[in-house]
Amino acid sequence: MIPYARRMDGMKASEIRELLKLVDRPEVISFAGGIPDPALFPAQAARSAYDKALRDPAAALQYGVSEGYAPLREWIAARMRGEGVPASAENILVTAGSQQGLDFLAKALISPGDTILSEYPTYLGALQAFCAYEPRYDRLRLDGGNETPAAYSDRARATGALKALYLVPDFANPTGLSLARPQREAALALARELGALVIEDAAYRALRFEGDAQPSLQALDVASCGDLEQSRVVYLGTFSKTVAPGMRVGWVCAPRAMIAKLTLINQASALHVSSINQIAMLAIVEAGLDPLISAARAHYRAKRDALLDALARYAPGLACTMPQGGLFSWATLPQGMDAAALLRRALAEAKVAFVPGGAFHPDGGGANTLRLSYSLPSIARIEEGIGRLAKLL
C-alpha cells in the first residue's frame, strides 16, 4: 500500500474520462473533446520552422532558461502590447500550454483550505489543476444575485484565505459564453475589494467569429491601475488553439514579481519548455499568426453554424448557448434528466459522444447539462451526429 499524499484524495480518474476513451472509434461521432481540427495545422510552416531551428542544434537541442526563450518572450510581449497590456519580455513566462500555467499558479497561490472563486460551470482542467493544492470553491455570480464581497470573504475565512477569481472571459470552456464589459468591470471590482488575484484564462480569446472584441481583464485592470506591475490580473495565453497543441507552448503574462515566483516553480518542475518547440513556434508565428487565426475563425464559425442549425432542426426543444467564438456550445436538458445517463445511451445506441456537464461544476450540480464541441467533426458529421442524438431525446 503506497502512502500517497493527502492531496491525491482529490485527484481521481473520472468515470466519464474512461467512457470517453472509447470515442476514438471511427463509427462514433464525437462532440466530446475540445480538440483543434488538424486540417488547420500549419504543416508546411512547421516543417520550415523545425528545419530552421535545427540549423542551430546547439540551441534547439540544448537546455534553456526556465523563463523561456528570450526572442519568443519578446514576441509575446509585443503581442500583449497590441492588446493594451504594456508588457515587456520580463512579464512573460513561457509554459507548456496554458494548462501548465494553471498548475504553476495554483502551486504558487493555494494553501489547503484557501478559496478560489469561479463561475459554475467552469473549465474542468482548471479544477483538476487547482484540486492538487486542496482549495475550496465558491461560486462567482457576476450578475450580483444576493452575493456581497463580505459574504464571499466570510465563507472563505472559515477555512483559509480567498486567493483568486478564476475566469475564462472569452468563449468560455464549457459554455461558449463571454463576459460583457459590465461583468468584466464587476469581476475586477470584486477582486479589488476582496484583495484577490484574477486568473484570466484566455485560451479561446483569439477565436472570435463575430461581435466586438472586449478588452481582456488584464488590459482593463492595467488601464485602471496604470501599471502592469500593480495589476492583480494574471493572464494565461496559449498557441494550442491557434497554431498547434502538440507543441505545448503557451505563456503567462503577469507582474515581474509573479513571473519570478512562477519561474522558480518551473525550475523545480519541467525546468523549461522544450527549446526546439519554442524556437520553432517563434518561426511559425513570425511567418504569420494572423492568417492562421483568420482561417481558424472561418473554419470554426462554419462548424458552429452547422451545429446550431442541426440543433434547431432536430432538437428545437433543447436550450443551447450561441457562442460568438471558440469551440463549444452548452446545452441544458429538461430538469430531472441526467446527461451522464444520456451519454451512456448515446454511445451505445447512437454512437455519439459529448461531455456531461456535471464534471464542470465544483458543487456537483449541472447533472442535466452537457458540452458540445463542434471543432473536430466535419460539417456533415455534425449534422449526422446531432440528428442521431436528437432521436434519443
Added chain:
Amino acid sequence: MIPYARRMDGMKASEIRELLKLVDRPEVISFAGGIPDPALFPAQAARSAYDKALRDPAAALQYGVSEGYAPLREWIAARMRGEGVPASAENILVTAGSQQGLDFLAKALISPGDTILSEYPTYLGALQAFCAYEPRYDRLRLDGGNETPAAYSDRARATGALKALYLVPDFANPTGLSLARPQREAALALARELGALVIEDAAYRALRFEGDAQPSLQALDVASCGDLEQSRVVYLGTFSKTVAPGMRVGWVCAPRAMIAKLTLINQASALHVSSINQIAMLAIVEAGLDPLISAARAHYRAKRDALLDALARYAPGLACTMPQGGLFSWATLPQGMDAAALLRRALAEAKVAFVPGGAFHPDGGGANTLRLSYSLPSIARIEEGIGRLAKLL
C-alpha cells in the same frame, strides 16, 4: 502584496544561481552546469526525425494522451527489460525530462512534514522539486554508522511519515560516485524495513566509462520480490544526457498503480509531453541510441581524464572524487575554507566558475565542497581553467 501559498517560503531564488547567470561570457571557463556538450547532439538524426514526424502533422501537432506516445512507451519498456526490469508499456509514463518525474512523484507522495531520506550531498534539482511539497530531510547513511531503521522512523514520525529514499545510484550528481552492490542491497533492505518507496534517479546511468555495470535498484528489487507490480522502486530515466535535453523527454518506470496516479498529475499539469518531440525522439532512438551512448562515453571519459590530470598536476592537495562515468567530480577544500567565497574570487580573479557544494546539502553543510562538471568545456579549456583555479588556492 500577493498572498503566496506557504510552500513558496521554501522556494527561493538562489544567490549562487544568480551569480552563475554570469558564466555565459566567453572569457569564463565554466565547470558549473551539468550541461551536455552540444558537439554530441545528433543533429542529422534530429533533422530526419522531425521531418518524419511532420509527415503526419495530425499526430505530431495534435494533443496526445497523458501517459505518453504509445510506441515510445513500448520502446522504453523494451529497453527497461534489457536492464532486467520486466516492464510493459503500461509501466511507463513519458515525462518532460526526469526533473518533471521528480516533481510528479513528490506531488504524489509528500504531505508537509513527511520525510525524504537522501545522501548528503544530493542532487539540487531533486531538493528543489521536493521542497515545493514541504518535506523534511533525513540523512541516509548506507555505510551504517550508528543509524538504525528505528532511528530513522522515530525522527520521521515526529512530523509526518517516512515516504521515500531518494538515490542517484550511478555517477551521482553532484559527487560522480556510484553505489556498490552492498550499498544497493542495504538501501533496499532499509526501504523494506521502513515501508518506504525508493526513488531511483538514473539520469547518468548510461554514461559509464569503465568498471562493471551494477544492476539498477529497480532490477535488484524486482529480482528479490519477483514482480515489478510489487516493487517499491520508482525509476526515473531521461534522454537528456544521451540524446538531447532541449527535447525534454524522459520517463518514469513504476508499478501500474503508480503510473496511473502520476498520469492524473500530468493531466492536471502540462497535459502531456509535446507530441512532436515524443515522435521525433522515438525516430532518433530507433535509428540508434547505442552509438550515441558510445560516443558520449568516449567523449566525456576524455574530458574526465583531462580534469583529473589537470587537478593532479595543478592542485595535488585538493581531494577529488574519481568518477567512473557521468559528468561530475566533487572536490573537498581544507576544513574551514568556504567554496561560495572561493567562487566569488574565482569569477572575479580567474574567470572560472563551479558550483559550491552547500546547495547540495539539505542541512546547510558542505561549505568547503564544490562540484566540478567537465562535460561542456573543451579539453584545452579544462586544463586552462583548473590551472587558473589552482593559482587561487
